[in-house]
Amino acid sequence: MLNKRNIDQINDSGQLVIPARQPVPERITESLPPHSKRLKKEDQILNSAQKLIIQYGFDKTTVEEIAREAGVSKGAIYLHFPSKYAILDRLVERETRKVLEDLIQHLDADSRGYTVFNIYKFSVRALLHNPFLAAMYTRDRKTLGEYGTRLMSGEIGRAGMNFSADFIRHFQHAGMIDPDVNPEVLGHIMTGLKYGLAGMSAVEISPEKLEAISDLTGEMFQRAFGREDGDQAAAQAALKEMFAAGLSLLAQLQTEQKRSAS
The missing domain is CATH 1.10.10.60 (Homeodomain-like)
Structure with missing residues (x-):
């Protein structure tokens, strides 16, 4: 049925013109809790x-x-x-995700890209500047308690924060690490030194000196085992894939931890 408003909206061809949908008034959107x-x-x-x-x-x-x-x-x-345990779960997930995302950003912005040196340098620096992250990595029982220590032990430590043999293999395939190097041995060496540097953050050594130590250690790995002419895109894809797998595993372990604690 046509009313005066409808008639006003009929064009010269006799077609009804449907007005454009008006945006929601600002005062209404402001009242909605974002x-x-x-x-x-x-x-x-x-x-x-x-x-x-x-x-x-x-x-x-x-x-x-x-x-x-x-x-x-x-x-x-x-x-x-x-619960308090849920807060710790969320903290571990947030800090893990944050350090992985920050690492990707640093690597993308750096001219040397996804080299062993850069990955080692930026991942160690993340630990040195974040005491909670360092406690996660070193499984510090005093900080995390028994619940957090169990959560960070085993698979999540290997998948999320360590230089695992799989990490080395992926970067060997991408041409970023010497293919003749034993992945398990190199992974253990890099992880052990990273663990030691994370523990040194509790000692009275200036952050500048710790960064210099980590940078020099990373440069040693680069000169001994690294390559700078590999496939950067393949290295980036491999790193992101491993990070996604690590976060997925973390969520799975958190669920299992809740079940065992209940």
Whole structure:
């Protein structure tokens, strides 16, 4: 049925003109709670938990203390996380994802690209500048408690943060590492030295000296075993694939850990 409004919208050819859909008024969209607000609150809680866990250890940190540090109620904590263990799970996942994403960004931006030197340098620097990450890597029981130590032991340590034999093989196939090198042996050497450097972050050595040590160690690996004329695209794809597998494994182990703890 045509009313006056319809008639006004009929063109010279007798066709009804459907007006363009108008955007939602700004005042309405502003009243909708954005998803980012929830993520921001979660990050606020996680940052506070991370600070307290580094300072006092996971076992001695309570939900009440996390709430107080974050400036929220205890009930607000449970709106985002069902337990203190869930907070640690999320922290481990967040910091693991962050270091992997940062590593990719650094490698993409650096002129030497995906060389052994760069991967070693940037991954060690990430540990030196993040005490929680260093505790994850060294499986520091004082910081992570028994729950966190079990979570970081075994497969996740090999898949997510170590220079595994698979990592070496992938980069050998990409032409970035000498194909004659034994992958298992080189992986153990690189991981052991990285572990030692992460532990040195607790000693009174300046960050600048630690970075210089890690850079020199990476350069030694590059000169002895690395190649700079390999397939950078293949190396990048392999690294991203391994990181994705590591994050997937982390989620799986977190689920198994929850089942065993219940």
